[in-house]
Amino acid sequence: MAAHIGHRLRKGATSGVVMAAAVAALAASQAPEAVQPPADNTSGDRAIGAGETVPPSGDGSATGDSPYYTELPPLNTPNKPGAVTNLPVITGPAEAGIPASVLAAYKRAEQSIRSTTPGCNLPWQLLAGIGKVESGQARGGRVDANGTTLSPILGPVLNGVGFANISDTDDGAYDGDKVHDRAVGPMQFIPSTWATWGQDANSDGKKDPNNIYDAAQAAGAYLCANDRNLALKADLDRAILSYNRSTEYLNLVMSWVTYYQRGTHQIPDGTGTLPVDRSDGPVRGNRPTVPPSTAPTTPAPVTPKPKPPVTNPAPVKPPTTPTKPPVTPPTVTPAAKVVRLTIVANGRLTTTTGSDFTGAPRVVALDATGKPVAGVGVRFEIAGTTDARFAGGTTAVTVTTGSAGLASSPRLRAGAQTGTFTVRATVVGRTLAAADFAATVTERQADTLTRVGEGIPTATTGTAFSQQIQVKATHDGVLAPGVAVTATVVTSDTDPQESTEGPYFKQGDQTVRTVTLTTGVDGLLTLAPDTLFAGDKAGTFFLQLTTPGGGKVFVELTVQAPPTPEPTPSDTGSPEATPSPSSSPTA
Template identity: 55%
Template sequence: MAAQFGRRLCKGAATTAVAAAAVAALSASQAPGVTADGQGRQTASDATPSSEQGADGGSATGNSPYYTDLPPLNSPNPSPSSGTGTIDPAAAEAGIPATVLDAYKQAEAALREKKPGCNLPWQLLAAIGKVESGQARGGRVDADGTTLSPILGPQLDGNGFALIKDTDDGAHDGNSTYDQAVGPMQFIPSTWAWAGRDGNADGRKDPNNIYDAALSAGHYLCRFDWDLSDRGDLRKAILSYNNSTDYLNTVLSWLEYYRKGTHEIPDGSGTLPGDRSDSGTVVRPSSPAPAAPPVSATPPAPKPTPEPTPAPGKPGGQTPKPTDPGSGSPTTPPPATTPPTPTDTVHHLEAAGGTMLTATAGGTFDERIGARAETDAGKAVARVRIRFTIQGDTDTTFTGGESVATVVTNTSGVAVAPALRAGERTGAFAVRAVVVGRDIPGVAYKANVTERAADALVRTGDAALTCTPGGAFAEQVELKATYGGAAAGKVAATATLVTSADDPSENDKGPYFKDADGQAVRTLKGLRTDADGLLKLPRLYADDTTGTFLLRVTTAGGATVTVELTVAAAGTGAETGTGTGTEAPAPAPSTDPAA
């Protein structure tokens, strides 16, 4: 116990050693490029977020405070249990509560299926969960994964923190004045509104549920087609969660620690971190979290001091005091009056991009949607969050697979949404832009997805297609569709045995296809080219009618090809026929599957 307590106080030696070790490991790991300064701290030359990262409004957490504790020097070995029925403190710190660990792994599995190119490791979710909430306060969750008591960050009232006024009428954080980060992954309500997912299939999206929160965090980290096995994309994703280089380094340290191995511990037996990004060093308890909801560690009571003098920029000389993620109650009330935010000054939105957009199924829309925030006098308003939402019966998404994107306006007052990607569902839909945190009319944009098309269709071979009466054609018809010279994949097509070159009606005699029941059919609908634009038709059969017949194939977009088919008795050289098949009696087509 004394040794453990002493280790916590020796931050100058222990954490520096841990950071140095983590940096050395990271330099050779899947997150290369992290170096160490002279103090053994991690540095990141490219830690500044890219312009893309503004598309979520700044961060998932509103850049709320986070825990800064670094991983322990060594994992417990060989077992997290001391054998006395209690969990060793070091084991509790290094382990991950069972339900929380299961949620991380389930989220990884879901993202592996939904967004395989993201390469999301569950250890990254564990690292963020550790930094944001100490793994849901050491695993204080019920059997369904919902926290036993709310985990709330401080209210974001601009008093030492970001200023984010209420966006959910207190639905998630219980605060109808300002937003607060919520749940084990600390989402602010405005981000949860579009990023929230149902991870435990109970029909609800609850930021206080670790399954929902973990899956939502995974989708958030995987947007913009980021590949988290790539160093640059990994860093961008972490910084988009909380835009701080120190945050990035802390998460990377825990990520590397968990990659080396961790273990499962019982729910509720994990330790609560003690060091916060918005406060000084705090000595945390050396024993696992108690059975009752834990009380946040706080600094020793300060000695009496004289009445404080007003601090520059702080009305009344009030200095914000730290709050614990989970308390939800700042120790200093907000100022009596708060200056208007940029959002408060927005009077209306104006369209700043195409109002009618079109794309082919599976393609990317050429135009980008934009919106400009303006005051009543028409002046541009910067630093305002605009939420774009895809509406209607469509599977079109923004880049990254999301149907909602939040973008911050630039100095010209304009927010440009990520590119739209059309799905396979054709038809009209809309995209609506609104100001986050303001109840003012939005701007709607019309869009339409048209079916895939081809403008040329040709046979891939030139061999003559012949058959004897009552037989089967040896060659199957194979075609290739193109559009603008490129392969036209997944294009709809129809094949018909037509009466003649001038009469596109279906022929009632001659060659035919077979349906699933072996019955003769002379029109096939619902055909579709493959990814390379190729279309191979089913085998053709002949009835007893001889002559030359025509097969016509037409695609969406109007591409057409007509193929000649000859039915002739053996030994005739297949030279007879007028294109109408009238040289021999025309009995009814064979319907025998064996024919």
Template identity: 50%
Template structure:
């Protein structure tokens, strides 16, 4: 008889003209290295230098953003909830639903990625410069914007060139991509970074809860610790690769850290200045082409980010790798830090545009034990129609299916750039605790070419050794004084979550279950001599239930077997009971 024990045991530059008199008036309560501009606003323009650009997808496609800076004096102390807005700086007020979304996202990341140290104030700072806190909190009860917030189409005219990747599903544009929602994600990034933050079963970039949670995870990838300045800078620049953008976000981050307060939805102050020189509060959104086979949002996009200016001043940040640079003659705004790159001759396709197909570059069967790293790295090759490899093409690798396997970065998505032979190598893939099959899909970023699927399998944890007691004894009809304790290891380390079977057998050479001698008890108190469903704890340890002895003395064997084939035989001795003392 066997018992199953299912248990575990044990764009335009930010204003940088500085008023000297304002600088002299800076107080000690302000952020270090923060200066004041001519409009009595803070600037962190000299606080940090931009690290190298992140070789990863960009959240916004380097779309335009609001360049308004915080007031010189931060709100300290912050007004309490319910205090009239007039009693504190209007800029310190954050619409209630939007603020709630930021704080919920912070709490979720504190649990999911505690080492990231994401502050909700960073989400608020980014939300401020991207959409003016969802256009001053114009959201419904579920956190969805009352009308879509859509940026200008990224057609390469004053902006990055990103051709349509979602058939217009999110932005209503089937020709080019536009940044969408309160956190301004481009569709190609939302496709892998999107999250369901309000529990309605879908990830909607127009919902502030979904967008805030997605932004949090986006900022917390690559193992970044946002409590360190270098990683904080990298994370912000990966959102929008501009030194001016970094400085603006850092200014608002410091401002919100020194105090903020909740205000009613729809009453937030709207920004005025934009990196592309437009006025997002008054200029209508661009007219976008409606896709033939999808239904665009029912409501017209909310006027937020204009189409390109009549005279584009040129981007203030590097264009997305693999996209077309600005046209010749575009000027480089002050503070951009680098000249406008020279574009390729008219009509010359980018490397990405020359890719005709993506192929498996030789990756074989992917198998790993739960908790282990897959031995083989996934590789894909970008090729032209004639089979030539294409370099400098971004390839995205996405883990699909109900698995907790992730890349070495801690994310289920990773991007790699092809080398001169056209081959992109994904980061190492690490198996989680869940066993079973799953898929990793490789796609070309910025193209709608068919992807390449790689099958992967996670097998149950195993042990190659099991250690423990070697001999125990009891009196016939009695109970063994000690419970059996064992420890499983794999390659010398503790084997966590390994399945274990315990069987009372006839002898070391006859592994058939015994029908007499020591036994365990099931839930009904009946004797059982085989236990299944046992599992080692995080330290690889397992303690078996109590053992009992029947009335048959002798030597018996308890065999412990683990997944992976490790075994341990324990000798159990049952001694004759002491004769009862004669009655006097």
């Protein structure tokens, strides 16, 4: 993108002067608290982190740094500060007017984001500024009643030739290209970004980047990422640059944000005007801010010249029977052409708890002759009792088939629940046989448990064990994270039956001698001090630890009786009587 901007400025240097003048004039008219565009580059035409002759990678931006419209707002603002923003403006719909559905989508997105992320302080004018430079407000509001563009809005192929080089990430589902990605929709998301941030704002059961309601809410969520507060200039700058990493883009978006904050009004859908110049094309300058006068002019009178006499008039041909206009056959939608969905490769999906499934549900839409059909909406839905979810935490998603008729669901991830369920693929708008995928979730396993550390944990009756007990779980010699470990207090390591006395665990107010724990990301399970209690019976016990997959280890426990206190000296009776002296013999 930076290479294009530099090229454009070298071919039309006056564009940069006009841009700077417009931004300066708009900034001068802003209220003191308004956010000012940054001025960290002298010309403002270089993408952050990219040289002038090297196209950026496109990673880390919503649009892949795709081209955008560079038309500036007029210098005369539509209204003075504080004016009612819904009144008509002198400069006309091409500047201050926003198509009705597009404006409604921006305002709905602002309300939604403010209810879920109030600390972001997202203004709808920021979405309008980005929508203006990315697609000219959805090509002047050319959307249907549901807010979906009448035809897809696609950016150029990001193949590294003058643009970023981004290989295909969606199998052509959104952009129709199975080799490289393209920015899609009125807010120009690349497919990989849409896969993470896509929204279903109009509740039609699908996340569609070509729908202005879905795209506007996704843009709002994306701009508010990383706990940004868009009321702060630094966070606002970072948010806009995350959309397209060019300071010229930042300045341009901010000029439209400021313009829309001064006032705008609603115009009918489809009546907006598409901007002229794009950042990847030649500069032709902005359109006039005031449309030329449409008053009719009176032409000067013209005296008709006399026609020469006709000496040999041509014979008049008899009237011919008018021909009937050709009959246009009715348009057949892609979905109407499909007669069946066929599962691609194996229809079984397996994984362990908390893991991604190997592969993804994938189908091909075929017509009556067996040829693939592109542009078909395929709905993937999780059926059955499970906590598995598609990327984004949804249970249903709609994907459009590419040029080869293929549709693949987003990444599917298992939760903590084991068992089987079904992923069902159907054609949107048609009643055809579904393509079902059987999915199975099993427990994570460990075939070996090994104690870490030595010594016999010892405690006195009525107290807790103060030593840490730690074991390591492995499976096929590899550390096994996320494995369930069953810990049971038993009386013998040769006849491991749960003990009815001795050491125990606490679960709330209850005393139990069997608990289920889970190894950490390092495959270790640690019983912290004061987790296991000695109980009231002295003796030798064992803590048996087992895992799915056959892992087992015993840890010997010793419970001691409290020491017997030594007796203290005590009185045994009155002091011994002193023997009286013997009587002297009588004389």
